[in-house]
Amino acid sequence: MDNRLTVYRPEYEDLWFRKAMLEDEKTMSYNHAWGGTIDFPEDDWQSWYDHWIIKNEDKRYYRYLKDDENFVGEIAYHYDEELKGYIADIIIHDKYRGKGYGELGLKILCEIAKKNGIRVLYDDIAIDNKAISLFKRNGFKEEYRTEEKIILKKEL
Ligand SMILES: CC(C)(COP(=O)(O)OP(=O)(O)OC[C@H]1O[C@@H](n2cnc3c(N)ncnc32)[C@H](O)[C@@H]1OP(=O)(O)O)[C@@H](O)C(=O)NCCC(=O)NCCS
Numbered sequence: 001m002d003n004r005l006t007v008y009r010p011e012y013e014d015l016w017f018r019k020a021m022l023e024d025e026k027t028m029s030y031n032h033a034w035g036g037t038i039d040f041p042e043d044d045w046q047s048w049y050d051h052w053i054i055k056n057e058d059k060r061y062y063r064y065l066k067d068d069e070n071f072v073g074e075i076a077y078h079y080d081e082e083l084k085g086y087i088a089d090i091i092i093h094d095k096y097r098g099k100g101y102g103e104l105g106l107k108i109l110c111e112i113a114k115k116n117g118i119r120v121l122y123d124d125i126a127i128d129n130k131a132i133s134l135f136k137r138n139g140f141k142e143e144y145r146t147e148e149k150i151i152l153k154k155e156l
Contacts, residue, residue, distance in 0.1 A: 005104050007112070008064040008071070009053065015045045017064065017071040026094035030129050033148060052076070061116065065092070065105050072096040075109040077121065083151075086113065088123045102131070106138050114156040123152045 010018070021027050022038040029036060040048075052062040059079040064071045073092035080087045088109055092102045113121050123140060125132055126149055136142075140152035 002100075002104055004067055005065045005072070005101060005108065007075070007108060008066045010062075010064050012045065012049050014064065014071070015040075015042075015049065018074065021074070021091060021093050024094060027091065030126060030131070033126055033128075058116075061112065063112075065101065065108070067096070067101070070096070072101055073105060075105050075112075077109065077113055077118070080122075083122060083124075085120055085122050086118050088113070088121050102134055103138065106134065110138070110154065110156055119156055121154050121156060124149050125152060 008014075019040040019042075022040045025037055028038065031038070052060050056062075060076070061078070062074065062076040065073045065075060071093075073090065073096065076089040077086045078089075079085070088106075090102060090105050090109060092105065110121060121140075122143070123135055125135065127145065127147070132150060132152070135152050135154075138154070140154040143151045143153040145151065
């Protein structure tokens with residue numbers, strides 16, 4: 001059993017790490033088609049925290065991934081009204097990539113979603129994102145694609 005990562009529910013004060021990830025150019029390069037880095041100023045933290053953590057309405061799940069010492073990334077899913085399904089999200093900070101954390105984090109996210117009663121998980125992923133192979137290796141299959149993105153689906 002690979003137990004190098006633990007799942008951590010961030011406290012409000014821990015949101016500095018999310019801010020650091022979203023503002024890091026290398027971490028966010030996968031998002032280049034939609035502007036790359038994302039501002040996450042402290043003024044936005046409270047409403048974000050309420051929406052994702054406090055009042056998640058069982059439609060949103062958000063956690064940090066932690067190794068022995070540091071926060072290394074985030075896992076999340078949320079219900080998408082248009083898709084009528086849950087969309088997964090995983091980001092590993094660029095500093096911690098290439099160690100298997102992405103793969104392990106995705107497995108953990110799928111297990112948690114399943115435990116929470118979700119039967120199908122989707123991901124919409126930019127067409128040039130190398131992470132597509134990671135998702136396919138872990139049981140996600142292409143549902144359809146547009147010019148910009150591929151929609152992947154996994155039965156949990
Ligand atoms: C996708 C992402 C989560 C992968 O994170 P990661 O921690 O680098 O993932 P892994 O280390 O598990 O795997 C990455 C690659 O490193 C390889 N690898 C795994 N362990 C390794 C190790 N110990 N040494 C060298 N390489 C390793 C894997 O085989 C994998 O190869 P691949 O490119 O063929 O898939 C990360 O790149 C990221 O945050 N990207 C931006 C966000 C994103 O695109 N998310 C997906 C859509 S929601």
